[in-house]
Amino acid sequence: MTPPRPATDDRAVLVLGPNPTPNGGMHLGHIAGPYLAGDVYARYQRARGRDVVFSTGTDDSQTFVTTTARRRGIDPEELCRASTAEIQEALSAIGISVDGFGPFDETYQATVLDYFRRLHAAGTFRRKTVRLPYLERTGEFLVEGLVEGDCPVCLTVCRGGLCETCNHPNNFDQLIDPHYTLDPAQKPGYREANILVLPLEEHRDRLTAYHEAWMPYWRPHLAQMIREVLDRPLPDVPITYPLDWGMPAPFPETPGQVLNAWLELIPAGMYTTSYAAGQRTGPQLPPAALWRVEENRRMVHFLGFDNAFFFCFPHLAMLMAHGDGYIRPEWIINNEFYELESEKFSTSKGNVVTCQEILREVPRDVVRLYLALTAPEHQRTTFSRAGLSKVAQDRLVGPWNRLAGALGKAVANAASGAAAWLPVSTAARGRAATMLDRFGVFYEMPSYSLNRAADTILVHIDRLANRAAALDGLDIDVESEAFGDLFLEVKALLAGAAPILIDLTAAVAADPGSEFDGDLTAGAFDTPAVKPFTPPLLSTGVPATQPAAGTSGAAAAAGGAVAPGR
Helix, strand or coil, X not given: CCCCCCCCCCCCEXXXXXXXXXXXXXXXXXXXXXXXHHHHHHHXXXXXXXXXXXXXXXXXXXXXXXXXXXXXXXXXXXXXXHHHHHHHHHHHHHCCCXXXXXXXXXXXXXXXXXXXXXXXXXXXXXXXXXXXXXXXXXXXXXXXXXXXXXXXXXXXEEECEECCCCCCEECCCCCEEEEECCECCCCCEEEEEEEEEEEHHHHHHHHHHHHHHXXXXXXXXXXXXXXXXXXXXXXXXXXXXXXXXXXXXXXXXXXXXXXXXXXXXXXXXXXXXXXXXXXXXXXXXXXXXXXXXXXXXXXXEEEEHHHHHHHHCHHHHHHHHCCCCECCCCEEEEECCEEECCEECECCCCECCEHHHHHCCCCHHHHHHHHHHHCCCCCCEEECHHHHHHHHHHHHHHHHHHHHHHHHHHHHHCCCCCCCCEECCHHHHHHHHHHHHHHHHHHCCCCCCHHHHHHHHHHHHHHHHHHHHHHCCCCCCCCHHHHHHHHHHHHHHXXXXXXXXXXXXXXXXXXXXXXXXXXXXXXXXXXXXXXCCCCCCCCCCCCCCCCCCCCCHHHHHCCCCCCCCC
């Protein structure tokens, strides 16, 4: 594995979003992290002319499905069906442009089972007798989402298997003072079980070499966790569990057991990328086809810090155990928790704002911009309705409408036909190139940042609104170059903003007079003349007559969203 390539890397890109657990819909805390980050990255790569496959799909095998189903008194299968529809609706509403949402179907399961069978045949797993929490009353082992206790590393309350705070594993009997998740009064005992494990210590050298090459380019908290884990003996990670929910493990040593749901996610990603590519171009590709080394694709994985251990250690170890046939992530971009008014999003406590709810109140572009500006890239951040309102009015809608109004006024006052094309100075072409280079810094690796990209949009809106104010009252036919320079820079701003402000830029692109297509390939703005146009205005609120979010023509023009039913 070599260090990162520069931003001029035009290889095809696989963008992986995390597989959401179908135990409910999606709130803004989910969207503000990996889903919006993956969407913006994929849109920018497409605008650069690169082949992109952006995919995700639900993680139905999780024990969190069973705990939620028990809490609601419904069947897990019913919960998965209803939640999957809610998840797809939320992704579509906010404009997450996945090329396909892989279904949890027979092909998915066959892909996962084949992946594990090959590892088993290669002798990658070991049989081990372990002590697991066991609830005598129900006669079941308590693992993952079924058990809760104190983390043995940071002492924070966490679920079984992994601490979402420090991201260290807590396998088998390592949780301190465990209890049944659905009833803290029920304290389990322990019972031995024979399971299969992945002994990570056997893969230490390759894991260390990989992380030493890539870790310097990743976010600090992720790098810290990796160093801490490597400084300890690497754990044995469960491959199977004696549970009654999950994908049946196809191994003779563990009859009646299921696969560890967390470890399905790499073969799941292989399947969803092939599914998504087939949805986009057809026909359906063989599972894992796009992950073959000979395809020469780069992989970018967006995920929450709370499950980064699995992707940085057991998933990588299993990929490596398959030999050199598969590509590995070149970028693992993590995010922290996004809170609601400085409190953790909590469905059970009613402390939630869903995508559908906020989009009934605020236009989608305003929401996307605010989420990007406040995304929890390096530390916990918070969603605030007051903050959203202030940013929308003072930094986005107000300045943009002043800019758009001034341009529209100049076009309206131009002599008939005199302003069909406006000359552009060499200096303005240089400024446009500088703007797009700066956007590229924040949209490309290793400095990818939703926060800085969103702030750059707002800075340039304010700068160009002031430029427009200085030209107010001047004749566009007389000051043609000054207006031409302004229009070119506005178009460069729109191109840089297009991955975030998807509806505004789609509306501009739909106006044939704008000659705007969001192209970000080399030389797109190196032109001696520009055609003026009247930009649309923005609003801070959703009109009562506006169609439901995600159903407008502008949404389709903006790069596509999740198609319900995939």
